[in-house]
Amino acid sequence: MKKFLGFIFLLSLSIFSFSYMNISLDSTTIQIGSSASITINTDAQTIFADVDFGGFNNPDIIFDGEPVKDGKANLIYLAPFTPTEATITFTTDTGESTSQKINITNNVLKGNKISLKVVKLSGPNLYKEKGNDVWNPLNPNIELTEGDEVLVAEKGYLKLSGPNEINIDISENTQMLFSVLREVDKKIDFRYKLKKGVTYNSINKKLLPGSKFIITDNQDVAAGVRGTRFSFESGEKCVVRVYDGVVQVAAQNKSWNINPNNMFIADPITGKNSFDKVDIPEEKFIKQIEKKPEQTTPPKENKEQPKENKETTPQTETKVNNVQFGTIQKDGINYFVYSFSPEFTFGGLSLGIGFSAYQKELGGTLYFGAPSEILSDNILSAITLTRLGMDFGTIYFNYGKSSLYTMAMGMLVNRYYIPYSNIFDVGFRMGGIETFIHIPYEIKKLYPFDVSQSSSMYIANLKSDISGNKLDLNYIYEQNDTSAHFNHAVALAFYRNIFNFKTGIEVDGLMTDKGLGYGGLAGIFFDLPPFLQLTAGLSYSGDNFTPQFIDSNYEYLKNNNKLTVPNNPYGLGIIGNANMIFGDLMKSEISYKKFFNESYDVLSGSLAINIQNAMESLPNLTISGEYMNKNVTSLLDSDTYLKIAAFYPIMGTNGVNLIYSYDAEQGKIVYSVLFENSPF
Template identity: 30%
Template structure:
């Protein structure tokens, strides 16, 4: 009895210590797997001790709150689990030993070089492996989109189709980066349209009077064998509150600058997606970002060519501080438009936009309303959960 009591007390002490020194994660959201929509509920701690990061949640999936199916394991597998053990979900696992590091967890945005080929690409709710090495002036890393979906059977599944890798090194006064990626969707025999299969690039930058000056060249290979090429040269800087990049670019037929970005999933879903959609282009970009910590940030990207065509994108986050006993308010906006101001209209069928108004219930957990521009009108949805719902 004493032995069992000691084990119980020790378990409670460890649990209390874990929760006391951890960030508590709580999220309620939605997930589409195939043609089925699921409500997702997950909560648990995440903490870092020295070089080790560990996070885990209890995660459940439901097709309906009252009469639907209820699963603990990820429902995308052929036999979704109802074993509560499979509800234990490792959400973060990382170890940094200096020369070698790895991380498993929610996917972080991917940007390589000057962002001409890979620019902030991410997949909501995906968990991935990232591993890397550092050896003097040389570093390398790989991004492997796999996630653990059933703990009891130790089953993994692909969480995103894009695999990437990068190698960087200091060469005299320059920083050289070589990177590439493959989209597994583009290798499928039954792929729709003409998907992208491979993308690669190389960048070379140096520091001049506090500014980074450099160039980047890239290539995109499509399933039908078409290869497009592009190049960008310019200046960029990071001065704390102010970040910017600007310069000219060239793109051949079959190459789109910044294709593998936050909008890549939307681009792939279009029926005309393929190399024929992207024609020879010569133009310029200007990207400006302002950060007013802790009150918010805003970023605007303008891409144009010498024929007068423009692409406008931007996002902004405003944190309204707590006033009168409230927890404050968070406002988030996002915009992407390849034909801004066309026909005298700011919002049209080519516009992607959303506005989120969120109330922080407590740390990392929000309740709010999201407005999305779809089919030439604003559609309203309510949500509770983390920032992934923004």
């Protein structure tokens, strides 16, 4: 009987010594930068909470806990600005604990793209459109949209306005990229990346639930709001000053709410975050940004127009700059081509319909369509699809001329492209993950329908952002292993971007017909758009590996069976590239590789100068040249590639290009004439 009573006593003691917890929350799946209300039902006195990603509206709950009132404790979870799965651990004052997982997603609104208008403008300001590397002067008539990038130089100032009474004041020495600008059912998805500089943001009309206004910097410090006034500064440190409302900030996977008249400071070098009172009053801060700008008012709308005509609609743009006739080489065969293909852009859709014809020899039979094995003398075959581009935010698709591809840090694939050919690129991006596939097929004719390969090489790419560290993985598949001497290749890079310096490593491997080839690079990359780009590093080339093996000349060498894989490793060496652009006056590129073991080096470069922009009294000519030499013993030898051209515009950006090139096999200069686009 005593044993039985003792057992009952111990059982009762255990029941009354341990607390229970029942967790309930709004949803287990929420958006980045949003919040979730959590209720804990318990008989404990105090609840403590900790989380691996995100934070709480009361950060003291981690150490001091949250008092339980009437058997309940309430707290608000703050989601980070990157998609992930967060685990919240709850602990009572008696030691019991439980956990709750929350899925953080990043969904871009699938609505219409919105635009930003220029309200005030002074000093030198530039912008470039999505997919375009050319910076153009910004004027009051230009509306900025998703994918556009802005550069406000020294002594410059810019003020932009958008829907929901969103205003952004942009200080001098500031560069920013508008990554998402969407609207649907009065909900806004507004995001930009502040690469450097200072902005002052005011959202005077509170955004609807489900909306986003998010700013990030190069170190993945982020701030998000629904209605407030605050500044965001990206430099050696990231500083967020809050003047009105509450701003949620995040850094290093943690989130906090910043109240009015307070500021948040993130130091990427030390990894420390701090909180303090605002150091600059709001009025003084605004004056520092403006610096007495020259106000420019955009053209006024016609008040007599009906209201529906005042709404912003996608702009239609037509480009008639794809005109070409002359001799080209495709797949090792020379053709004389005639091509005209205007391109239309409507919102996120780009469409190019062209008229193409060609001859196998000048004066020979005229065939219609792009050069193909299937010959057609039907004039309907001349109608070709030259461009089709669609961007849905998360997914994008592009068919058109081959771009320049530099994968990872450029050790294996550097400025590769397919001359005079079209390709398919399909991509997907969400949060810190982005991927695309390069498919080398082109549509030769619409009638009869003719599709064929434009190259035998495929590329797949995956990029991921891990706490500010960039992982870049690339897979290359080459069908024509007889001429290319390899089937499979991989390029993997891991780097970190600090103040526009990319510092990291790249490791490469390819399976050649002689066995495994391998190499790598450890170096830095510096970018000051649009003026200067530098790459320098220590390289290693092992067995069966040539640095930058897949380059601009790869397709030509492959089609003419001139690609070679070295028998012996080059070993340790140095590599450097420099690109410089001075507006429409000059652009140049120079590259040098030197290997210590084999005394092997490669020198290459290009230069284009617009003569008239250098001196107005001179004719409107552009002089350009390209040069590459391996084992540099003399300027012209059997390993030399040299081209010098003089371009004269006739219609828009199209004109006659007189090209002189050095034939290394024959050891003499040859020339050709093409009607094509300007080198600029």
